[in-house]
Structure formats: C-alpha cells, structure tokens
Amino acid sequence: GYLIVRDSSGQEFLPEQGRIYRDGERIGSTIILTHLPSTATSYTDPVVLTCGVTYSYRVFAFRFAQDDEYGAYPPPQSTRGRQYNTSVFGAVTALKQVEPGPSLQTNGSPTTFCDGGSITLSVPSIPPGYAAQWLRNGAAINGATSTAYRATTSGEYRLRLQRPDGCFVLSDSVVITVHPTPTATIFPRSRVELCQDSSLLLQSPFIEGWRYQWYRDGTPINGATSAAYLATAAGSYTVEITNEFGCLARSEPTTIEVIRLQLELSQRQVQFPPLSGCESVREFTLTVRNQSSFPVELRRAFEPQHFFLVTPSLPVQLQPGEERSITLRFAPTVTGTWNDSIGIEVQPCGLIGWIAVQGSKSGAAGALSTQTALKDVGVVARCNGVATPRVDSLVITASGDLTVESIRIGAPFRLGSGFPSTFPMRAGQSQTIPIEFAPSLDRPYATDITIAYTSAQCHDSLIIPLRGTLTTPFIALSAHDITFPTLDSCSAIFADTIITLYNTSLAPIEIEQLGDEQVQIVQPTPSPTLTILPKDSLQLRIRYSPNGYTPTAQRLTILFGDQRCTQSEVLVVRGMRVGSTVTVSIATISFTPLLRCRDTTVSSSLWLDVASIPSNTAGVSIASISSTTEWLQSSLVPGMLSDGRHPFTITVDPRRLPLGQSTATLSIRIEPCNRILTVGVTATAEDLELGFAEAALSDTLIVNVGDVPIGSSVTRTATVTNSSAYSLRFASLGQLPSWLELSAPFLPPNMLAAQTSQQATIRITPQQEGAIADTVVFDVLDPCPRRLILIVTGRAIRENVGPAPIALGVIIPETITASPGDQVRFSIRIEGVTRPVVTSRLDLPILFDRSLFAVEQLVPGTALQDGTLTGTSSPDGYRLLITNAAVNQSGPIAYLDGRVLLGAVRETALLPDSARIVTSDSIITIATVQPGWLRLEDRCNLDSRLIRLGSTTQLMLQKDDSQLTILLDQVMSADAQISLFDVSGRVVQSIFRGHLSRGQHVFTIPLARLPQGAFLLLYSSQDITRSMLFVNN
Known part of the structure; x- marks a missing residue:
C-alpha cells in the first residue's frame, strides 16, 4: 500500500521501519494524511491552502510480505513487519501561489523631481473582484484606491491588490525622491523708487553651492550670477536660484521705478x-x-x-x-x-x-554783533507726551557804547524769564541773552530774534535767525506680530523674515536691538546702531533661532531716541522648534551558536524609544529598513512613530547562515533629519558532525560480510562518531530481520555524548540460502533530525553447493611468438580454486590452426592430482579430456608441448571459438565430497560465467565530481547487458544492452541524475557476470 503525508514547514519526514501510523497523527510538523491500497492511483487532500505557503507531500510504499525479487542484492524490505521504501518515494509540492503583481507604469516620467512636482503611477486595470490600495512606505494612503495615483512626496510606492479569496498581490515598487526647492527672496522687496543716476543693491541670501541668475523684465541679465546685483535701471527684477539638487525657484519681483524730479x-x-x-x-x-x-x-x-x-x-x-x-x-x-x-x-x-x-x-x-549768524537750538524730543522746553543762549558784543532798546523774539522762542528787554552796554562789553524754545506742535520752527539798539552812529537792529524742531520720536513697524513655521531642528534650525521700519519723526533716529540670541537683526547688521533718516524707512531681515522646544512668543525690542528719552518698539515673534530623539535599545546582538538542522529561526526582541519635544509634534517616521544580508530580517515596517516605546524583533535564519561566525547590520533610516540607527548582529552557525568513522564520517556505511555459511555467524562493527558539541538522542530501531542482531551503546535509553565515538556491533546468522541484505536506519531525534544508514550485504551459502556457482576459471593462452621448428609449450591453467574439488569429467576444446602448430605431447600440470588426462587432435585443434581428477589449487592442469610449423617467423593468435566451448550438466558433473573438500554432485549447474576463456574480462570504475566512467575490457564479442541497481535491488538505470565487440568500451553516467546512496553495477553476458559497488555522495 501507500502512506501519504503532508508538511508545510520544510521537515523532511521518513517513516520508521516496522511502525504503523494512524491517519491524522502528527510527527513534528508532518501530518499523516491517509493509507491507500496499492491499487489506488489518486488522493485528494481537503486542506484549505494558505497563500504563499508551500505544502510538501510524500508518498511511501510499504508492504508486509517477504521479498522474492531476483537479484544478487534484494531490497531491504524483505523482513517481517511493515517495511517502508525510504530510498525511493514519491514527492510533490503544492503552493497557493501569490500571483505576480502588476508592474507600475510611470509613462516615462522621472522618479526624482523637485518639490512641487508630481508623477502619476498607474496600472492598466484592476481585475474584477480585486480591491486596490496604494501604499507609501508600506502604509496605506487614505482614499488611494483607483488604478492611478499622483505622488508628490518621497517614498516607496506599491499597489496592493486583495483577491476575492483574501490573498494579497503586490505590484513592483517605485521609489520616488522629492528634493526641496530653494526659497528665493530679494531684499529690498516689492516696489522701490529710484532716482535718476542712482543705483540700488538687490540681495538674495547666499548659500554655498547654489547658483544664481538675475532677470530684468523676464530677461536674464548677462553676468548677473551672484547673490547680489546692483540695479541702475527701471524694471521688474527677479532672481532664479538653483540648489544643489538642481531645483529652481524664482523670487517675487522687486519693481524699481526711476523717478524724474x-x-x-x-x-x-x-x-x-x-x-x-x-x-x-x-x-x-x-x-x-x-x-x-x-x-x-x-x-x-x-x-x-x-x-x-x-x-x-x-x-x-x-x-x-x-x-x-x-x-x-x-x-x-x-x-x-x-x-x-x-x-x-x-x-x-x-x-x-x-x-x-x-x-x-x-x-x-554795526555796533552790535554776535559770533553766530544763525542760532539752531536743535531738536526737542517729546518724551511720554511731554515736550520739555529747550534752554539755550545767544551772546552779543558791543563795539561801542550803545543802548539795547528792545528785544523781539518769535514764538515758540522766548526770552529767558526775568531778562530785561532794554539795557545799556559799554564798548567791548558782551551780554548773554537766555533763550527758551518751548514748542507745542511737532514741526520745524524758523523765526528771528530782533535786538533794536541805538548808538552814537546808528540806530539799527541785529536780526539773528532762530531754528528749532519739536518732534515725537517714533518708528512704525510693518508688522508687530510674526508667526514662523515650525522648525524641525535638522533641515530647518532658523527662519528669516523681513520687516520695514518707518521713521515718522522729523529727526534722524538711531535704533539698536536689545540682546536676544533667539531673535536677531541679521541684515543690515547694527554696529551697534542703525540710523533712519527723517521720514525714511529701513528694511530689516529678522532671524528666528529658537534654542528650546516650547512654543513661545519671543520679543524683539528695538530701542530708539536718545539718553534723555529712550523709547522702544516690540516685535513679537511666535513659533516653535520641535525636536526628537530616536534610540534603539540594543546596538549589538550576539546569538549563541545556532544549530542549522534544529533552529528554523531565532529572534531577539528590541525596541525603539521615540521622544518628541514637544510631545508627538516632530513627525518621526521610519523611512526605510535595510539589512546587509538575507539571513537577518526585522519586523519593522516603514511608517509614522508616535512618542513612546515601539517593540520589534530581529530574526536570524540559521538555514541561510554559512557555517562559522557571520556578522550583519540592520539599518533603520529615521526622518526627519535622515538619521541612521544601526543594530550589529553576530551569529555563529553550527551543524551536527556525525557519521561512520569507517566511511570518513559519511552518513552511509556499507558492510559486506561476504559468504556466510548457513547456521554460522559473523560479527562486524560500525563506529558512529559524534564530532559536534551536542549529545545525540537516537530513536529506537525498528524491527530487524531474524538473522540480524545489532547492539549499540548509544541507543535508547542512552545517548551519544558530544565529541565521542561508539561502536555498533552487527551479528549476522543466516538461516536460509540466498543474499544477505538489509538497511538499518539510525534516526537522531535530538537536538535535530539526522539519519545514518547502515547497509548490510553478503551471501548465505550451504556446505554442499547446490545450485550456487563455484568461483573457477580455466585460462588458455591466446598468442605465442615462435619461429618454424621451435618447440613451444602451451600452459592450460585453472584459477579461482578456493577449496579442493573433484571432477568426474572436464572436456575442453582448444581451437587453433593445425597448419601452424602440431601437438606432440600432453603433460599433466602441477595443479592436477590423480585422475586421467587424455588429449586427441581434432580437425580444428585439440581436445583435452580430464576424468576423475582432483584439483587442489589454482595453477596449470596441463601442458601442450609441440612444434611450430611453416618456415616464416610470425605471431599468431590461438583464438578459442566460444560458440563451441560450452559448460553444461553433461560435461561437468558433481562427485562426492570428502570432509573439508568440496563435493561435486551430478546435475550441478555451474553457470557458464565460471569458465573464463582467454584473458579475464576487466570491469573498472572511475568517479569524479560530475560523472561516473565505466571502463570495460571485453575479451570476446558477445551479447551483454550493463545495469545499475540500488540497495533495494531495483534497476535505477539500464546502461547498455546489445552486442559488444572484442576490445575496450567506455560508458559514462552523469552523477547529477543519481540520488545519493549506494549502487551496484552489474555486467552480465552468456559467459561472465561481473559486479561492482560504489557510493554516490
């Protein structure tokens, strides 16, 4: 019948000899499905297959009866009890194949582009009943369920199709890289009035490695390729910036209008x-x-x-x-x-x-004069709504005697309190006139002070212009509250903006910035102050560089005024900087030695610790995961990571590990900031080193005990060597044939310790005539399944030969070299005599051309004892007859002495005619056997292969890495057959069948066609049988 099993985990199950399994029984991951009679031709497994899982099926033949196949080495299934053919069995795999996914189409669009670009990914169609979902970095894209998707961000894109049966089909992947676009700005911005014959320096932030091109009214300006350009003509100016990725950005225009005054x-x-x-x-x-x-x-x-x-x-x-x-x-x-x-x-x-x-x-x-022709008391600054009068003075000098008759002064100037308006002055006398400037309105003032005087020569007035200005110092900001975008602490650690300050007062204002490392004026740089002329404006580039991670409103304080009245304006800058840390719990992992045959996969648990400042604001994500080798994988998938601990496992597959120590690295790319986390893994792979010492630690040993008389015993040993670092537990042996006894100290309940060798003892006691053949399987159960195969071969014989062949051979020389008239001697030899034999009749025709050689005398050989030796000439040669003779040893049984005929020297071959030399029951008969001697009895068929005519037919084997070469030296032309048998006696391959001419022949067999194991090569013709054993490993 047939035993059918199924496995889905790669276990290579072989049934245990002598054991009967139950349907549904589970051995490891293997399930016994059913037993079928030998007449069955099919079986249907009702299992529901899981997508992508390979199911292995094996069909083993078994039987109970004794084997009766013909052959020198019958198969080992000849013992009683249930026996399984474990060397030749049926095998097939079933796979619910995940069908190949579709190929994504890009219509020739590049997959690397700049921010603001896009690419459309598509498939021609979606099969009916399939559900589509587009994925980015392994995560589903919300709402992306059609045949096309327009991608605008970096990532690995796939289309996942879900079949009606629940299986998923993945397309190939397209990796899209989106490079950032530079920010292009011009300082100053917007509209600028430029007077004739004037110039204006236009500036853009300089970044090393960027390229610049300035345009006027949309036309490139020849040679204008730096970060600044000095404009002298009216027009709309823009700058085009190209960053290191080749991405372009064009600024908003700054319009220069040339005005004509x-x-x-x-x-x-x-x-x-x-x-x-x-x-x-x-x-x-x-x-x-x-x-x-x-x-x-x-x-x-x-x-x-x-x-x-x-x-x-x-x-x-x-x-x-x-x-x-x-x-x-x-x-x-x-x-x-x-x-x-x-x-x-x-x-x-x-x-x-x-x-x-x-x-x-x-x-x-004039008799009255002053040292200054104009008196300017300067600017009075209104401070906190109060304008404090400015006190000053004017010094007048008399060149002669005179009388100041009156002093008139225009508002808002006035004489100092209590100063008289009339007084005399002597020649050379000076007088200080106190003046107060007490304006009420913000504006410039111009008036005179008129001093009327009378002297001996003149009656005149000294008129001196007075100047003064009242203003309220004030700067107006184009914005008082600015909100910056969130900074990610890596690609963006600061942000700039531009504000405009307007001096609305009537006097120049000097401004300075209170020190603040987070908000600074970076262009133009205060050193230490900046001056804004009256009614003028100044554009400032403000840089926000937060040093913390808490959303704050930073204050840029701009001071203006003077020491007497310092005022300030405040620019509130809002924004936040987010930061994140991602760490892996273990940076290096070492796995203890892994046993490849036992450990399917081993894993280690790790985790990623994610912390954002502020919490969950940094947008941390896993961008990609890569391993430097196929034996190292992880459970991580690309996608967003929230703050906290994220466990994952790394898995090592020992089956893909080379023997010895190996190292690999798992790399995890984290965004933002393109951070790379690595985990170094070291793993050592070992395998069970187990085998027979007699076979150079091969897992197959052939023990040939030769001929064993029935009723007698022969003992052999097989040494099992465990060179590994593990103790081995073997399964109990199945039922052995009655003629075979086997004992081993490592069998249950014992174990085979690490780094030790122990001998198994095999005792063969044949009970009936025939071939000795059995296969003993040593199954290692722990630490992992392994199998040793011991093949016992030999032959059981009886003391009286019966129908079994005798290893005799008669050798007749083929050629001789001599001259005419020479006396020569032919030696007729018998070989292969293993014990003394007695023959009643041995009739040997010797064929040769009688014109070349004449027999003159027949002489008994040294191997022949007793008996009668006669010879007679025949038309085609000579006939030798030996009767009632004893042959005790190999050697010559007769000599033919004679004379060479003809007169020429020549070399000739004496070719026996194989068609006329026969061995049959009527020619060789069996006589009695003395104690210790072999008795030949009547009607014993000695098989024609025992007589070797001429030189011995030679059979040789040569094996290299790729093929087996058979060298055959054929003595005579004959019909022959060459076949290859396995240890069960089944024909594995028929190599040749037909007529072989005399000479050398070469046959080759590719070893790839043969499974591993022991094989018997058998050559047979009508005269000879040759066999040789070899192992394909």
Whole structure:
C-alpha cells in the first residue's frame, strides 16, 4: 500500500521501519494524511491552502510480505513487519501561489523631481473582484484606491491588490525622491523708487553651492550670477536660484521705478542790494514750483556764512504743481563782499537745488554783533507726551557804547524769564541773552530774534535767525506680530523674515536691538546702531533661532531716541522648534551558536524609544529598513512613530547562515533629519558532525560480510562518531530481520555524548540460502533530525553447493611468438580454486590452426592430482579430456608441448571459438565430497560465467565530481547487458544492452541524475557476470 503525508514547514519526514501510523497523527510538523491500497492511483487532500505557503507531500510504499525479487542484492524490505521504501518515494509540492503583481507604469516620467512636482503611477486595470490600495512606505494612503495615483512626496510606492479569496498581490515598487526647492527672496522687496543716476543693491541670501541668475523684465541679465546685483535701471527684477539638487525657484519681483524730479525756481541767482553804514540786513523773495508728478519735500537748507533761508521753515512738502515763496536773507556781521550759494535738499532722491547769492557791506560795521549768524537750538524730543522746553543762549558784543532798546523774539522762542528787554552796554562789553524754545506742535520752527539798539552812529537792529524742531520720536513697524513655521531642528534650525521700519519723526533716529540670541537683526547688521533718516524707512531681515522646544512668543525690542528719552518698539515673534530623539535599545546582538538542522529561526526582541519635544509634534517616521544580508530580517515596517516605546524583533535564519561566525547590520533610516540607527548582529552557525568513522564520517556505511555459511555467524562493527558539541538522542530501531542482531551503546535509553565515538556491533546468522541484505536506519531525534544508514550485504551459502556457482576459471593462452621448428609449450591453467574439488569429467576444446602448430605431447600440470588426462587432435585443434581428477589449487592442469610449423617467423593468435566451448550438466558433473573438500554432485549447474576463456574480462570504475566512467575490457564479442541497481535491488538505470565487440568500451553516467546512496553495477553476458559497488555522495 501507500502512506501519504503532508508538511508545510520544510521537515523532511521518513517513516520508521516496522511502525504503523494512524491517519491524522502528527510527527513534528508532518501530518499523516491517509493509507491507500496499492491499487489506488489518486488522493485528494481537503486542506484549505494558505497563500504563499508551500505544502510538501510524500508518498511511501510499504508492504508486509517477504521479498522474492531476483537479484544478487534484494531490497531491504524483505523482513517481517511493515517495511517502508525510504530510498525511493514519491514527492510533490503544492503552493497557493501569490500571483505576480502588476508592474507600475510611470509613462516615462522621472522618479526624482523637485518639490512641487508630481508623477502619476498607474496600472492598466484592476481585475474584477480585486480591491486596490496604494501604499507609501508600506502604509496605506487614505482614499488611494483607483488604478492611478499622483505622488508628490518621497517614498516607496506599491499597489496592493486583495483577491476575492483574501490573498494579497503586490505590484513592483517605485521609489520616488522629492528634493526641496530653494526659497528665493530679494531684499529690498516689492516696489522701490529710484532716482535718476542712482543705483540700488538687490540681495538674495547666499548659500554655498547654489547658483544664481538675475532677470530684468523676464530677461536674464548677462553676468548677473551672484547673490547680489546692483540695479541702475527701471524694471521688474527677479532672481532664479538653483540648489544643489538642481531645483529652481524664482523670487517675487522687486519693481524699481526711476523717478524724474522736476523743480522750477523763479530765480537761480540773487544779488542783494549793498549794505552800508548801519544797515545790517537785506531780504529777497523768490518762488519754487514742483513740476514733478509726485510730492516732493524741501528737507533742509545748506546756508553759507552771512546768507540764510528765512521762510518757509523746513522741511516742507510740495504737492505736484504747488508753488511756494522762499525768503532769503543777507545779514553779514562784518564788512565785505561775498559770492556763494544756498542749497536746498529735495527728497526723494536727495537732489540739491542751488541758488547763487551775492551781497556786500561797506562802511562801519554795526555796533552790535554776535559770533553766530544763525542760532539752531536743535531738536526737542517729546518724551511720554511731554515736550520739555529747550534752554539755550545767544551772546552779543558791543563795539561801542550803545543802548539795547528792545528785544523781539518769535514764538515758540522766548526770552529767558526775568531778562530785561532794554539795557545799556559799554564798548567791548558782551551780554548773554537766555533763550527758551518751548514748542507745542511737532514741526520745524524758523523765526528771528530782533535786538533794536541805538548808538552814537546808528540806530539799527541785529536780526539773528532762530531754528528749532519739536518732534515725537517714533518708528512704525510693518508688522508687530510674526508667526514662523515650525522648525524641525535638522533641515530647518532658523527662519528669516523681513520687516520695514518707518521713521515718522522729523529727526534722524538711531535704533539698536536689545540682546536676544533667539531673535536677531541679521541684515543690515547694527554696529551697534542703525540710523533712519527723517521720514525714511529701513528694511530689516529678522532671524528666528529658537534654542528650546516650547512654543513661545519671543520679543524683539528695538530701542530708539536718545539718553534723555529712550523709547522702544516690540516685535513679537511666535513659533516653535520641535525636536526628537530616536534610540534603539540594543546596538549589538550576539546569538549563541545556532544549530542549522534544529533552529528554523531565532529572534531577539528590541525596541525603539521615540521622544518628541514637544510631545508627538516632530513627525518621526521610519523611512526605510535595510539589512546587509538575507539571513537577518526585522519586523519593522516603514511608517509614522508616535512618542513612546515601539517593540520589534530581529530574526536570524540559521538555514541561510554559512557555517562559522557571520556578522550583519540592520539599518533603520529615521526622518526627519535622515538619521541612521544601526543594530550589529553576530551569529555563529553550527551543524551536527556525525557519521561512520569507517566511511570518513559519511552518513552511509556499507558492510559486506561476504559468504556466510548457513547456521554460522559473523560479527562486524560500525563506529558512529559524534564530532559536534551536542549529545545525540537516537530513536529506537525498528524491527530487524531474524538473522540480524545489532547492539549499540548509544541507543535508547542512552545517548551519544558530544565529541565521542561508539561502536555498533552487527551479528549476522543466516538461516536460509540466498543474499544477505538489509538497511538499518539510525534516526537522531535530538537536538535535530539526522539519519545514518547502515547497509548490510553478503551471501548465505550451504556446505554442499547446490545450485550456487563455484568461483573457477580455466585460462588458455591466446598468442605465442615462435619461429618454424621451435618447440613451444602451451600452459592450460585453472584459477579461482578456493577449496579442493573433484571432477568426474572436464572436456575442453582448444581451437587453433593445425597448419601452424602440431601437438606432440600432453603433460599433466602441477595443479592436477590423480585422475586421467587424455588429449586427441581434432580437425580444428585439440581436445583435452580430464576424468576423475582432483584439483587442489589454482595453477596449470596441463601442458601442450609441440612444434611450430611453416618456415616464416610470425605471431599468431590461438583464438578459442566460444560458440563451441560450452559448460553444461553433461560435461561437468558433481562427485562426492570428502570432509573439508568440496563435493561435486551430478546435475550441478555451474553457470557458464565460471569458465573464463582467454584473458579475464576487466570491469573498472572511475568517479569524479560530475560523472561516473565505466571502463570495460571485453575479451570476446558477445551479447551483454550493463545495469545499475540500488540497495533495494531495483534497476535505477539500464546502461547498455546489445552486442559488444572484442576490445575496450567506455560508458559514462552523469552523477547529477543519481540520488545519493549506494549502487551496484552489474555486467552480465552468456559467459561472465561481473559486479561492482560504489557510493554516490
């Protein structure tokens, strides 16, 4: 019948001899499915197959009856009890194959691109009933369930199809790499007015390795390839930046508008009437018209000595088309003539309009004078809403005796409290006049102080211009509250933005930054202050570099004012920096020696500790997992990681490990920051080193006991060597045939200790004539399954031969070399005599050409005793007859003495005619046997193979790594057959069958076609049988 088993874990099950298994019984991972009668031809397994699992089926033949097959070595299934054929069995595998997944199509689009790009991944169609789900880094993409997906982020993409039976089908993968796009900005931003013949430095942040190209009105500017460009013409300017990945970004445009300032003066040259005698002042009025298309501001005057701009008080603004009167004054303090120019600064553009002035004074100078022609008390800054009057003074000097009759001063200037408005002065006397500047409105002020006096020569007034400004220092910020994007602490550790500061006051303001390492002004750099002109603006690049991980509102404090009144504006910067740490619990792991035959897989538990600051804000994920070798794998999958501990296992497959120590590395790539965590693994693989010492530790040993007389015993030993570091537990032996006894100290309940050898003793006591053949299987159960095979061969014989062959051979020389007339002797030999024999009749025809050789005398040989030796000539040679003779040993039984005929020297062959030399019951008969002698009895068939005609037929084997070569030296042409048998006596391969001519023949067999084990090569013809044993390992 047939035993059918199933296994799904790779166990190589072989049934135990003599054991009867039950249907449904489980041996390890192998399940006994059923027993079928020998007439059965099929079996259906109702198991529900799991996707991707390989199921192995084996079919073993078994029987109970005694074997009666013909052959010199019958198979080992000849013993009583259930015996299984474990060397030849049926095997097949079943696999619920996970069908090949579809190939993703990209339509030729590149899989590496810059941020903002995309690629469409697709499959032609989805089979009916299949559910589709797109995956990124092994995780399902929400809502991505169609035949196409547009990918915009980096990752490994696959399409997973779920079949109706629940099995999953995965497409091939497409790895997409998205590089970041640079940030392109220009400082200053937006719209800038540029005056004629002016230039503006446009700047973009410089990053090493980036490439720059500036554009004007969309056209590349030749040679403008640095991070800054000096613009001199109107237009829309942009910069294109290429980063190290080749990704491009174009900035928002900065528009430069060149403005044309047109200011019309009614008179550009003024000649004041001459002053003489006591005259001290001349004034002249002209007009100015703004013919520009935009407002302009007369910012300030450049007044040479003795010439002054009296009205209006600067700065003053002129709208397009507006006209203003300008009063100029000539007030020299000494006599002389002067030619100079008064300049008026016009904003924007800082253009200065010059007015040429000319004046002269003759005669005596005025009796009253001052060291300064103009008194400017400066800027009064309103602090906290309060404008503190500015106290100053003016010193006048009398050149002769005079009387100050009155002092008039224009508001908001006033004389110091209690100072008289009239007083006398002596020649050479100086007088300090206290002046207070007490403005109430923020604006510039221009007025005069008029000191009327009378002297002996003159009655005149000393007029001195007074200047002063009241302003409330203030800077306006374009933004008071800025929120930055979250920084990830690796690719983004700071962020920049630009704000604009406006000086709304009437005086220059110096600003400085209070020290703060998290928020700083980086462009332009305060060193230590920055000045903003009145009514002007300044753009600042602010950098936010948080040093912590807590969301905060940082304050950038900008100081302005002076020592008397320091004020500040605050820019609130909001943002956060997130950080994360990811650590692996164990960096190196060493596995104790692994036994490849026992350990399927071994694993070790580890974990990843993830911590984000603040908690769960860093977006930590596993980007990829890789191993440097196939025997090391992990349970990690790409995907997001929350804060906390994430256990995983690493698994080592000893079956893929080479023997000895191996090392490998598991690499885990963590994002953000492209961090690589590694786990180094060292594993040592061992295998059971077990075998028969007599066979060079091979797992198969053939013990040939030769001929064993029935009723007698022969003992042999087999040494089992355990060279491994493990003690071995063997299974009990199955039932052995009655003629075979086997004992071994390592069999149950004992074990075979590590690094030891023990002998098994085999005792053979044949009970009936025939071949001796059995296979003994030693099954190792622990620490892992292994099998040793002991093949016992031999032959059981009787003392009287019966039908068994006798190893005799008669050898007749084939050739002789002689000259005519030479006396020669042929030696007729008998070989293979293992014990004395007696023959009643031995008839040997000897064939040769009688014209070449004449027999003259027949001489008995030394191996022949007693009996009668006669010979007669025949037409085709000579006939030798031996009757009632005893042959005690191998050697010559007769000599043919004769003479060579013919007169020429030649070498000739005496070829026996095999067709006429026969051995049959009528020729060789059996006589009686004395004690210790072999008795030959009548009607004993001695088999024609026992007579060897001419030289012995030679059979040789040569085996290399790839093939077995059979060398055959055929003595005579004959019909022959060459076959290969296994240890069970079954024909494995028929090598040759047909007619073989005399000579040498070569046959080859590829070893790859043969399973491992012992084989018997048998050559047979009508005259000879030869056999040889070899092992394919």
